[in-house]
């Protein structure tokens with residue numbers, strides 16, 4: 001078996017050999033041993049746009065999670081193949097909204113007359129969702145959003161319909177609604193497994209936004225007490241949180257935003273700046289290495305790692321590349337044509353907004 005150093009050297013050699021026909025895209029939460037091989041890096045929105053813009057490479061290796069690779073496959077050119085280093089690299093939050101459960105919610109809402117027609121409800125799905133959910137949204141003229149355009153897309157949806165159904169992430173939905181000034185009583189949680197999501201018909205009538213009760217277990221580890229403790233210890237520290245963090249954290253942070261937003265806030269701050277960051281540990285550690293002149297911390301005292309993202313290990317990337325070098329395509333992520341067609345409507349709606 002190879003040690004880590006040998007694996008990294010072999011990846012570099014294979015990448016060089018296959019460079020004419022291959023591009024490696026990498027999300028900011030990937031570990032450094034993979035990240036160093038990225039041709040393109042970004043948050044979910046940037047990577048989706050990049051995948052749509054690349055046309056001259058047959059193989060796109062997506063170091064990220066399953067839903068990101070699906071979006072890349074939907075947006076990429078038909079001849080391109082999107083490969084995921086490890087098939088277990090998924091997003092538990094994305095799995096919290098299934099088409100079956102979301103369709104059931106729509107049926108219940110129609111049955112009690114909350115909406116007379118499906119068109120009265122504009123669905124918005126966070127990009128952290130399956131292609132099938134994006135297709136469900138596309139078929140109902142809704143939109144995808146990401147952590148960098150949640151507010152914009154929600155504003156568009158509120159202007160379009162009477163109500164908005166937002167899935168799967170409760171917290172991105174709640175933080176975006178708050179930023180738009182939507183009163184709390186008009187934002188209602190839909191609890192999976194409960195009739196009418198655990199709400200009364202009167203409350204549902206009053207609500208403008210229904211939030212699916214999905215969450216990211218990594219970002220749920222950040223607590224308001226962590227913010228308060230940092231502010232007590234270091235009064236001039238700046239707190240920046242990803243919008244998947246709960247509302248009570250985001251509401252007392254100095255700023256919030258997607259991984260790209262976090263990176264540019266830190267990058268553009270003066271030397272000596274102090275930061276406590278509420279997002280995945282690999283990104284925070286990278287920022288520390290890239291900015292030794294700044295005082296950068298993870299907001300929480302415990303490690304917050306996306307363990308499913310971390311299923312992609314250098315050895316899996318090497319295995320993909322070795323196979324490609326022998327003409328074998330492994331771990332290709334393909335979205336069925338009919339689903340891809342509807343899902344692309346929802347993705348393109350977002351890109352248009």
Ligand code: 13P
Nearest residue numbers: 043044045146147258259
């Ligand atoms: P970004 O779009 O901010 O990169 O977030 C993706 C994600 O999965 C965060 O947990």
Ligand code: SF4
Nearest residue numbers: 091092093216218306
């Ligand atoms: Fe999903 Fe959370 Fe991992 Fe992002 S950090 S991919 S939302 S589990």
